Amino acid sequence: MNKLSIFLILFFLAQLVFSQSFTIRGYVTDQTNGERLLNANIYEKKVFRGTITNNFGFYSLTLPKGNYSIACSFVGYQAQLLEIDLKKDTVVDFKLAAKTDLKEVTIVGRQEGSKLSSNQMSKVDVPIEMIRNLPAFLGEADVIKTIQLLPGVQSGTEGTSGLYVRGGGPDQNLILLDDVPVYNAEHLFGFFSVFNPDAIKSVSFYKGGLPARFGGRLSSVLDIRMKDGNEKELHGNVSVGLISSKFNLEGPLIKNKTTFNISARRTYADLLGRPIIKKASNGTDVGGYFFHDYNLKLSHKFSDRSRLYLSAYTGLDKAYYRSDSKDTRNNEQIQEKTKFDLGWGNITTALRWNYLFSDKLFVNTTFTYSNYLFKVNENTTNKNLTTGVKNNEFGLDYQSGIQDYAAKMDFDYFPSPNHRVKFGGSFTNHTFKPGILAFMESGQENASKIDTAFGNPDIHAQEFYAYLEDNIELSPKFSINLGLHSSGFMVDGKFYPSLQPRLSLRYLASDKLSLKAAYSKMSQNIHLLSSSTINLPTDLWLPTTKRIKPQISHQFALGGVYQVKPGIDFSIEGFYKSMDNLLEYKEGASFVGATTGWEDKVEMGKGWSYGAEFLLQKTTGKTTGWIGYTLSKAERQFDNLNFGEKFYARYDRRHDISVVLNHRFSDRFDLGLTWVYGTGNAVTLPTQIAGVANISTTNIMSYPYQTSYEYFGERNNYRMPSYHRMDVGFNFHKQKKHGIRTWSLGFYNVYSRQNPFFLMFQENSDEEKAQTGKDRKLSQISLFPIIPSISYSFKF
């Protein structure tokens, strides 16, 4: 009998064994509110087989006939153990009870979803409670600001919500809210993100080793899931802060069948400021700024096998100004009216239907709509009220944005304990609105009349992808996640196909140490034409075109996780990422202006980043949080920038440290603290003045006096001073008759560090000139000194 025959016999015996196997499947939910728990761990202790719940709390575990001890656990919940005599397919729904405090965990078997055992590397699940309890700018708990505290993630400029992940740009992050891409996740120029933590159930962040089910961005995926709503009873939360108030209400519409979850938030600085502005202008002027956002989620359970979800988000930022003044000139009354609105906002909607085809096959069908619109409108009229004649009128209207319709299907297939297969596909119809600017000007007779519009028409593009990934347990120690993501992008008659292999490996060297490696190729067909220094709503999403190619990246990561003790992990990851077809503005180009010919404003080039990330994380106990350190380098090379020489990326940051702590002293008092340190951002700053060559025939009419120029060597040649800041927050809770009230007191930048926002040269005063002997000085502009905040919330 040769080896092949032995192999075939063993193979068929294995099949025979599995043909006598049965499947345990079900959902893992929160006992109190019925909320489904994602990535909960289900593990069989005797045969060392396990799985985790999917994004809808579903699991499926196939085992041979026999007696088993099935454990179900999830961080923050009491584990459950179930003895089962498996002799037929069985439905087991685990209903876990939340722990009153996060005591040190009791480990029940191997944690399938834990960092130690998961194939997935470079992923962090941030507990929503952690986000809520950490100190925040003006008391507004912020998902993205918390993500910025993770190693490998840079924050861009002071206070803003940009994510720069492992040397990538702010456009390279796929931000998903219930599976819908959010294109502009920022309120107030990035000082706040659009996600209201009250409406959110889970936050998962992938910065490398991206599974095949994700695509379309080079650097990261931020997967945010909204709460379904309490199945059992009505609950809510009301919060009043310095700049905004918000509420959240959730509960059953039909008990254990239909739920809702609704949240709303609005700032009110404009409402408070309105009387002041009105008084200062003698009643003629009104102006202000506000943002608001609303989240709604409905879910309905048709049966154990079928469930429907509707999620919606809408948010708006708006700055406005109105003026209506009357004046008497030459015995005639003249009225001057001005109306100005500047606004931007997103609408996202997802309709999702879960259906369990069999005990092993779960399918989710999703239809999504996403719209981002930026709009400016101004109208000024001057009218003679005595004669009724309109003297002149000026109008300006500008709009830009992006709109998507998409449909997708995702399958979770659990053929055997050794395999967890995911496959699916998606189709998206994009409409890019690169900006139309319309002017209107009219006056009295004989005066010039203008009524014109210029800009680019809408661009339509179609994008699709299909993926297949298999999480394979080759042995109890060795597992692999193998995947392929295939995408296509059709624009302007041009088709860009892409095949993107993904691979993750995990080797359990011991019960406490696992070693991991990952490779992912990513392709990105849309680009963000963004300002160089600040996040503005004018930033434009634009498609790959005939001239502008898709961005491509290859990322390799290697690392390990060491479990110091249960609930405390120490991980190290090294990464190398190369990127092609990155976009940067041309030298001299400006983000201001109409977008006609935007392709002429940009250059395409390459980028590299590499580094090491260290993370010590504690997820249980009275003290939770992490200490992270990143050592990294990010470079760019563009043939037509910096004369083809390499230069540092704008947010290249050699050292980045973050300390994030949350300590619960008692049920009545907890404290949050963050401290961040980062090497100064790279900026282009002239450092000396050099003489111009004498070109005898230069056209001197243009610049007859300029015989020297400011020299800066290379792009991003200078480092700003380093950035560091500490924020502290105190939360005081008290149980009341109908719920818990919390007073939160916070201090942003507690030691009032003047961090650099930008640098500039300024003329010295005569006195300063006399003192220093210099004509100019280098000044640093900082944004925020210590900023206290206070908020009150009541949870019922």
Next chain:
Amino acid sequence: MKKYILLILVAWSLLSCEKDLKFDDEGLANQLVLNSIISSNKDFSASLTKTRSILENSYMGSSLMAEGTLDIYLNGELIKNVNSPTGYFTPSGIKPKAGDSYRIVINSNGKQLEAETTIPKKTEVISIDTTTVKNQYNSKFLIYTATLKDLVGDDYYRILITKESLILNKNADGKGTKKYYLNTSEKSIRSEDPVFNSVYNNFGGDAFNTGPENDYNIFPDDYIKGKEYSIQFHANDYGYGNYSDPFYPVIGGYGDSETIYIRNVVHVQHLSKEFYTYLKYLKLYFHYQGNPFSEPVPVFSNIKNGIGIFAGFNDDAQFMFEKIYRPFSMDTIKVEDSGYNNGGTYYYGSIGGN
């Protein structure tokens, strides 16, 4: 749109606070700057200066000269070694020729700077013609059509028109003294030809960002690779430098003036890549400098261990168009003292008589 962006910045500045930073301007300054533009059949020259502190007023004051030693290598062979205590190098007997490759090495203050360039071949101009046309105001002007044959490889060109005119002032001092003035200047060229517009392309016609004018009239051969190509351009009759319009020829005195002749010389220069890049970025730099919304523009440098430019060009393709208003003989005319103007060289003087 700028208005709104400015509003945002103003709003931010209300929140912001400011502090002065310590800046090691002196430590960063005093780097060596070597500038040398050489052309065919013209004397070789170079200047060595030092950078100034960025905290000085950028456009005031002159560069600080630096002492140094210059080695000139022609096609790999050392042909000259000169020392200059002033930083001006004018080595005698070196007139670059087409195809010559020069490498220069400068030693100054313990530092060694190096750079190299090649004098390109003479531009192959097949023909150059002029046509007189009238504009909408019924004024006549000349349109030039230069047909050139692009060479193999990457080439860079520049069109230049210099103007030389001899002016007679019949009563320069109010006492009947006649004076002759010979002045030269550069004429302003205008063209709709796409080769000129391709240099800066003005960001796709962005209404808010029109980009710089191609004042140096430079262009690469991207659109004409290896082909014959006819470029049309015209020159405004007002020149840079000083005024020499035949209709307003009063110069250097009080009396009536008369134009003796006007010579326009069209130069079709063949530039080295270094020179083209330097001119292109110099113009971009000055155009966008000080604009807070623009990406920074660097000025090109090809000096190893230093700053500046060492670049060659070929200026052998010159075509003269002359109009004589009155017969003259240079044998009987004495043009007096000469002066220098950045836009060109003009001479003035006086003779008694004629």
